[in-house]
Amino acid sequence: MNFPALKNTRFLDALALRPIDRTPVWMMRQAGRYLPEYKATRADAGDFLALCKNTDLACEVALQPLRRFELDASILFSDILTIPDAMGLGLYFETGEGPKFTRTVRNMQQVEALESFKTTDALGYVTDAVTAIRHALGGSVPLIGFSGSPWTLATYMIEGGSSRDFRHAKTMMYQQPEVLNALLDRLSDQVAEYLIAQVDAGAQALQIFDSWGGALSHADYVTFSLNPMRKILDKLRASCPGTPVIMFTKGGGLWLEEQLSAQPDALGIDWTVKLGQAKQLVGSRCALQGNLDPMILLGDRDNIKLATTRMLDDYYQGCSEQGLSKTGLIANLGHGITQWTNPDNAKVFIETVNQYAI
Amino acid sequence: MNFPALKNTRFLDALALRPIDRTPVWMMRQAGRYLPEYKATRADAGDFLALCKNTDLACEVALQPLRRFELDASILFSDILTIPDAMGLGLYFETGEGPKFTRTVRNMQQVEALESFKTTDALGYVTDAVTAIRHALGGSVPLIGFSGSPWTLATYMIEGGSSRDFRHAKTMMYQQPEVLNALLDRLSDQVAEYLIAQVDAGAQALQIFDSWGGALSHADYVTFSLNPMRKILDKLRASCPGTPVIMFTKGGGLWLEEQLSAQPDALGIDWTVKLGQAKQLVGSRCALQGNLDPMILLGDRDNIKLATTRMLDDYYQGCSEQGLSKTGLIANLGHGITQWTNPDNAKVFIETVNQYAI
Numbered sequence: 001m002n003f004p005a006l007k008n009t010r011f012l013d014a015l016a017l018r019p020i021d022r023t024p025v026w027m028m029r030q031a032g033r034y035l036p037e038y039k040a041t042r043a044d045a046g047d048f049l050a051l052c053k054n055t056d057l058a059c060e061v062a063l064q065p066l067r068r069f070e071l072d073a074s075i076l077f078s079d080i081l082t083i084p085d086a087m088g089l090g091l092y093f094e095t096g097e098g099p100k101f102t103r104t105v106r107n108m109q110q111v112e113a114l115e116s117f118k119t120t121d122a123l124g125y126v127t128d129a130v131t132a133i134r135h136a137l138g139g140s141v142p143l144i145g146f147s148g149s150p151w152t153l154a155t156y157m158i159e160g161g162s163s164r165d166f167r168h169a170k171t172m173m174y175q176q177p178e179v180l181n182a183l184l185d186r187l188s189d190q191v192a193e194y195l196i197a198q199v200d201a202g203a204q205a206l207q208i209f210d211s212w213g214g215a216l217s218h219a220d221y222v223t224f225s226l227n228p229m230r231k232i233l234d235k236l237r238a239s240c241p242g243t244p245v246i247m248f249t250k251g252g253g254l255w256l257e258e259q260l261s262a263q264p265d266a267l268g269i270d271w272t273v274k275l276g277q278a279k280q281l282v283g284s285r286c287a288l289q290g291n292l293d294p295m296i297l298l299g300d301r302d303n304i305k306l307a308t309t310r311m312l313d314d315y316y317q318g319c320s321e322q323g324l325s326k327t328g329l330i331a332n333l334g335h336g337i338t339q340w341t342n343p344d345n346a347k348v349f350i351e352t353v354n355q356y357a358i
Numbered sequence: 359m360n361f362p363a364l365k366n367t368r369f370l371d372a373l374a375l376r377p378i379d380r381t382p383v384w385m386m387r388q389a390g391r392y393l394p395e396y397k398a399t400r401a402d403a404g405d406f407l408a409l410c411k412n413t414d415l416a417c418e419v420a421l422q423p424l425r426r427f428e429l430d431a432s433i434l435f436s437d438i439l440t441i442p443d444a445m446g447l448g449l450y451f452e453t454g455e456g457p458k459f460t461r462t463v464r465n466m467q468q469v470e471a472l473e474s475f476k477t478t479d480a481l482g483y484v485t486d487a488v489t490a491i492r493h494a495l496g497g498s499v500p501l502i503g504f505s506g507s508p509w510t511l512a513t514y515m516i517e518g519g520s521s522r523d524f525r526h527a528k529t530m531m532y533q534q535p536e537v538l539n540a541l542l543d544r545l546s547d548q549v550a551e552y553l554i555a556q557v558d559a560g561a562q563a564l565q566i567f568d569s570w571g572g573a574l575s576h577a578d579y580v581t582f583s584l585n586p587m588r589k590i591l592d593k594l595r596a597s598c599p600g601t602p603v604i605m606f607t608k609g610g611g612l613w614l615e616e617q618l619s620a621q622p623d624a625l626g627i628d629w630t631v632k633l634g635q636a637k638q639l640v641g642s643r644c645a646l647q648g649n650l651d652p653m654i655l656l657g658d659r660d661n662i663k664l665a666t667t668r669m670l671d672d673y674y675q676g677c678s679e680q681g682l683s684k685t686g687l688i689a690n691l692g693h694g695i696t697q698w699t700n701p702d703n704a705k706v707f708i709e710t711v712n713q714y715a716i
Contacts, residue, residue: 164522167653167698174657217629217651217692219668253612254630271575272612293575295525299532310577334575340525 001131003202004139011073011142015205015244015265015287017328023312024072025353026144027346029336030065031077035343037064048093052078053125059132066141068343069350073141073205073330074133076198078126080148080209083190084157086122088115097161104160106168111182117190119197126194127201134202145203147195149210149249150187150232151225154180166215173224180224188228192235199240207246207268208232214251222258225249230262237263246289250335256281271334275311279318279328288315289330294337297345304345308352316358326358359489361560362497369431369500373563373602373623373645375686381670382430383711384502385704387694388423389435393701395422406451410436411483417490424499426701427708431499431563431688432491434556436484438506438567441548442515444480446473455519462518464526469540475548477555484552485559492560503561505553507568507607508545508590509583512538524573531582538582546586550593557598565604565626566590572609580616583607588620595621604647608693614639629692633669637676637686646673647688652695655703662703666710674716684716 006012011024032038041061045051052058062077081099085091090102105111120127134143156162158169172180195206213225229247236245247259248268256278259267266287269278278288296307312331319326331353337346364370369382390396399419403409410416420435439457443449448460463469478485492501514520516527530538553564571583587605594603605617606626614636617625624645627636636646654665666689673687689711695704 165653165696167656167696170651170653171656174654174661214630218632220651221630251609251630254632272572272579272609274576274612293528293578295523295528296532298525298529303532338523338525 001134001202003134006139006142006204008072008141011330012205012244014327014330015246017284017287017325019325020327020358022358023329023331023353023356025331025350026071026073026075027065027333027337027350028075030069030071030075031061032337033339034337034341034346035064035068048079049091052082052129055125055128055132058125058129059136062129062133063136066137069347070354071141071350073144074137075144075207076126076130076133076146076203078129078146080146080153080211081156082123082126083147083187083194084153086115086117087157087186087190088113089157099156100161101157104168105154105157105183106172106179107176108179108182111179111186114183114186119194123194123197127197130198130201130203134204142204143202144205144207144246145195145198145201146207146209147191149208149213149225150184150191150228151213151216152209152211153187153191154183155212155215157183166212173220184224184228188231192232192239195232195236196239199236199243203243205244205246205265206236207248210247210249210252213249218255218258221249221252221255226255226258226262233262233264246287246330248289253278260285266328266330268332269334274314275329276314276318279315279324280322283322284324284328287328287330289332291332291334292349294333294335294341297333297337297341297349299345301345301348304348305352308349309356312353312356312358359492359560361492364497364500364562366430366499369688370563370602372685372688373604375642375645375683377683378685378716380716381687381689381711381714383689383708384429384431384433385423385691385695385708386433388427388429388433389419390695391697392695392699392704393422393426406437407449410440410487413483413486413490416483416487417494420487420491421494424495427705428712429499429708431502432495433502433565434484434488434491434504434561436487436504438504438511438569439514440481440484441505441545441552442511444473444475444477445515445544445548446471447515457514458519459515462526463512463515463541464530464537465534466537466540469537469544472541472544477552481552481555485555488556488559488561492562500562501560502563502565502604503553503556503559504565504567505549507566507571507583508542508549508586509571509574510567510569511545511549512541513570515541524570531578542582542586546589550590550597553590553594554597557594557601561601563602563604563623564594565606568605568607568610571607576613576616579607579610579613584613584616584620591620591622604645604688606647611636618643624688626690627692632672633687634672634676637673637682638680641680642682642686645686645688647690649690649692650707652691652693652699655691655695655699655707657703659703659706662706663710666707667714670711670714670716
C-alpha cells in the first residue's frame with residue numbers, strides 16, 4: 001500500500017522494551033467530545049455511527065488530537081460494537097443513554113443465528129478508515145487498531161446495551177455456561193479476524209479493550225474473559241508476528257500475573273494500580289500502559305503536573321530498583337478521556353510526559 | 359437495657375479469630391426486595407424511607423431473613439444516607455433511579471452550612487430500631503450496626519445521588535481538596551458519633567460500607583477514603599472497646615495491606631479477590647468477610663454449591679498452608695444480594711456454608 005516510513009518509533013520501541021529517549025504518550029479516546037473540532041465534525045457527519053462509517057470524517061477526527069498535542073501514537077476512530085452490529089444485532093445510540101441493540105443474544109439459537117462476516121466486506125468502513133488514517137499520518141506516528149474483548153462484547157450483546165451489574169450476562173454464565181462459551185468462541189474468531197484485517201489494512205499495533213473483565217471473579221475472569229483473549233493473541237502471533245498487542249482489562253489489577261500468561265506485548269492498567277508495583281510484578285516480561293485517572297484532568301493544572309510526574313517517578317524508580325532499563329512504559333490515562341475535559345488540561349498531561357527526563 | 363444473653367457467638371468468635379464449630383454466615387442486604395415478605399411489609403410502610411423510620415416495621419424486616427435461613431448475624435435495617443439526610447440535604451428516592459438529594463454540597467459554604475446532629479435526637483429512629491431488633495432477636499444471633507464511609511457518603515452529597523464516574527466528587531478532589539477534606543472531617547466525626555450511638559443502643563458489631571473507595575487511585579484512596587475511616591476506627595476503639603468493626607471497601611482488593619493499618623477486626627472483600635490469597639496476606643492480623651459474587655445466586659443451584667464450597671476450600675486451605683487455626687472467616691456475598699434472587703437459591707448458599715466441615 002506504499003505507506004510512508006515511520007518517523008517516530010518511540011511508542012513501538014517502548015512496547016518492545018527497546019531504548020527510548022522519552023516516554024511515549026497517547027490518550028485513550030483522544031479523538032473525542034472534549035475537542036470542539038471533534039464535535040463540529042461529528043455534527044457534520046450527523047451522528048456518531050455515521051461518523052464511524054464515513055472514511056474521510058473518521059480520518060479527520062483521528063488526526064485532530066495530533067494537531068493539538070505532541071502525541072506518540074494515533075488510534076483508529078471507531079467503536080467496539082461494530083462487530084455485534086455486523087453480526088446482525090442492530091446497533092444504535094440513544095442520546096444520553098449509550099449504545100443499544102435492537103436484538104439481544106440470550107440462548108443457543110440466538111448464538112447460532114448470529115451472522116458470520118468477513119471484515120473487509122461487512123466492516124469495510126473500518127479497514128478503509130485504517131488505511132486512510134495510516135496514509136494521512138504520513139509516518140508521523142504509528143497507528144493503533146483495536147477491538148473489544150469477547151467478554152466485553154458479549155455483555156453488550158446479552159444485555160442489549162450498557163449495564164451496571166451484568167445481570168443477564170452473569171445469569172447466562174451461571175445458568176447456561178455452554179451458551180456463553182459458544183458466544184465467546186464465535187466472538188474470539190471474529191475479533192481475531194477483525195484485528196488481522198486491521199493489520200492488513202495498515203494498523204501497526206493493536207489494543208484489546210476488556211472494559212468489563214473487572215466485573216468478574218478471579219476464576220470467572222480467567223475462564224470467560226482471559227481465555228478468549230488468549231486465543232486471539234495466539235492467532236495474532238501466528239498471523240501478524242511483529243505487530244504488538246496491548247491487552248487492557250479495566251479493573252483487572254489483581255490479575256496481572258494471569259494476564260501475562262497470554263503473552264501480550266503490553267498490559268494496560270487503570271489508576272487503581274500502583275504503577276511501581278505493577279512494574280515490580282511484570283519486570284521485563286511485558287510493557288505497561290497507563291494509568292492516570294482521567295478525572296485528574298478535570299482538576300487543577302499544578303495537580304495534573306504533580307500526579308503525572310509521580311506516576312512516571314513511580315514507574316522509573318521501579319525500573320531502577322530492579323536494575324531494569326528505563327523503558328517499557330506507554331504513558332496514558334487509566335481509561336478514556338472524558339467529554340468534560342478542557343483540552344488545555346490534557347495538554348498539561350502530555351507536556352509533562354514529553355518534558356520528563358527518564 | 360436488659361438484653362437477653364447471646365446464644366450464638368459464632369460470628370463474634372470468627373471476628374476475634376477464636377475457635378469456631380463451623381463458618382458463620384450472613385448476607386449483605388439480607389433484609390431486602392428478593393424476599394416477598396419484605397415487599398409486603400414495605401408496601402405496608404408506604405415507601406423505603408417510611409420503612410426505615412418505622413421502628414416496628416424496620417424490626418420486622420430485619421428479622422424476616424432469620425425466619426427463613428440459618429444465619430449467624432442480623433443487621434440493622436436502615437440506609438447509609440440517613441446521615442446526609444440528617445445534615446439537611448433532603449433525601450428522597452425516585453422509583454428506579456436510586457437515592458437523590460434536593461441539595462448538593464459543592465463548596466466550602468455548603469460544607470459549613472451542613473447541620474450538626476446528635477444521633478439520638480435527629481436519627482432516633484435508627485437507634486430505636488437497633489434496640490428493638492436487639493430485643494426481638496432474643497439473643498439468637500448478634501446484631502450488626504452500620505454506616506457508610508465518609509468518602510462514600512461524600513460522593514452522594516456532592517453528586518446529589520448515585521454516580522458512575524464521580525465527576526463532581528473527583529473534580530472537587532482535584533480542584534478544591536480543602537473543601538473535600540472539610541466535608542470528610544465533618545463526616546468522620548458524624549459517622550463515629552452515629553456508630554457509637556448504635557453500640558449504645560445495642561449493636562454488637564459494626565460494619566463500615568465503603569462502597570465507592572474502589573473508584574479511587576491508590577494514593578487518593580489512602581488520603582480520602584482510608585484515612586477518614588482510620589479516624590473513625592480510632593474513636594471506636596476508644597469509645598466502644600470490644601465491639602468489632604468490619605471495614606469493607608468494594609473494589610479495594612489491591613489495597614488490603616494499607617487497610618490493615620487502620621486495625622479493623624475484619625476486612626470485607628468482594629469477589630474479584632481470591633480469598634486464599636487474601637488470607638495469605640492478612641494471616642492472623644484480622645478476620646475476612648466475603649466474597650461470593652451475588653450474581654452466582656441467579657444461576658444454577660449445583661453451581662451455587664460448587665462456588666460456595668470452592669470459596670470455603672480456598673480460605674481454609676490458606677489457613678492450613680500457613681499453619682493458622684481454621685477460623686477468621688465470615689461467609690458472605692461480595693456485595694448486597696440482588697432483588698432478582700430466588701430466596702431458595704440464597705438458602706442453597708447458606709446451607710452449603712452451614713454444612714461445610716472446617
